[in-house]
């Protein structure tokens with residue numbers, strides 16, 4: 001109401017170019033000091049220290065300050081509603097911190113320069129390294145002072161902001177350690193992915209990225225990813241009859257929980273922690289009749305990625321066939337016996353077990369009658385189109 005009663009002229013008399021900007025939002029770190037100040041529109045501002053200034057949050061320019069530091073301000077209404085960014089010495093504090101930080105780096109450079117042209121002893125060098133440590137920690141303390149003024153204090157939010165500035169672009173761990181802090185960045189990146197579902201890929205999750213490279217894929221958290229990680233957290237501490245469930249049980253429960261999607265290497269490692277020999281346990285699960293699919297069966301999966309093909313455990317007879325299948329695959333080194341292609345070597349080949357003497361001609365499941373073929377060669381052996389064949393141990397009923 002009060003707002004409406006103020007004549008436009010009163011605002012513009014002040015010559016304030018920002019009078020109309022009262023709708024502009026301001027970032028959360030800006031103190032909304034004005035909201036707590038007395039209501040009168042005209043107000044004498046208290047004495048302020050020499051050299052300080054006030055800043056309008058709408059135009060961000062220092063305003064209404066007299067040379068003496070005294071100021072009698074006729075405040076435009078818009079500004080009062082928005083709030084004054086009345087942070088004396090803000091720029092001064094940043095400038096001081098930057099000067100300190102720069103000074104430390106210069107000292108390091110000077111120290112290194114002084115060593116040049118002289119024989120350097122191990123003692124000299126250790127002194128340089130110790131000096132470097134002292135000065136870098138002062139540098140970081142100065143950087144933290146800038147963070148406090150700018151409101152960029154939390155390593156996690158700094159890293160997220162930086163990744164969002166670089167969506168779809170690879171950033172390196174060196175950049176992230178600069179932004180987040182040397183001892184913090186890895187944990188913070190993990191939290192962003194695991195706890196908040198930000199789709200940050202790395203060399204661990206994507207083949208086209210190297211170790212130490214990171215990439216934010218989209219500018220919003222992925223709900224599925226966030227949920228998968230929440231589930232992973234629960235299953236990791238899962239108990240059976242009062243005792244922590246075995247690693248194998250946890251793996252199975254996790255694959256069931258994310259079904260029909262796949263779980264990646266990192267998630268499975270987290271769930272089964274500290275279990276070693278994860279591939280062997282997964283294979284045991286497969287031999288127990290759980291239809292576990294890996295990149296050896298599905299070229300769309302990355303190495304280390306697994307998914308369940310069904311929530312149903314196969315009956316005992318089928319389990320024997322799966323055991324036998326692994327035996328044949330291993331004997332043939334996971335490669336097609338005709339052309340030698342193998343998903344083990346990054347090939348997209350899909351392998352199937354074939355009966356040399358066809359089943360309909362009396363062929364049996366003796367290992368000597370079974371071979372590994374890729375789908376192309378398998379189709380050739382049966383003279384059918386590619387894709388028409390089946391793995392004859394996994395799906396014996398539909399032998400081509």
Ligand SMILES: [Zn+2]
Nearest residue numbers: 336339374377
């Ligand atoms: Zn082949």
Ligand SMILES: [Zn+2]
Nearest residue numbers: 353354355392
């Ligand atoms: Zn066949």
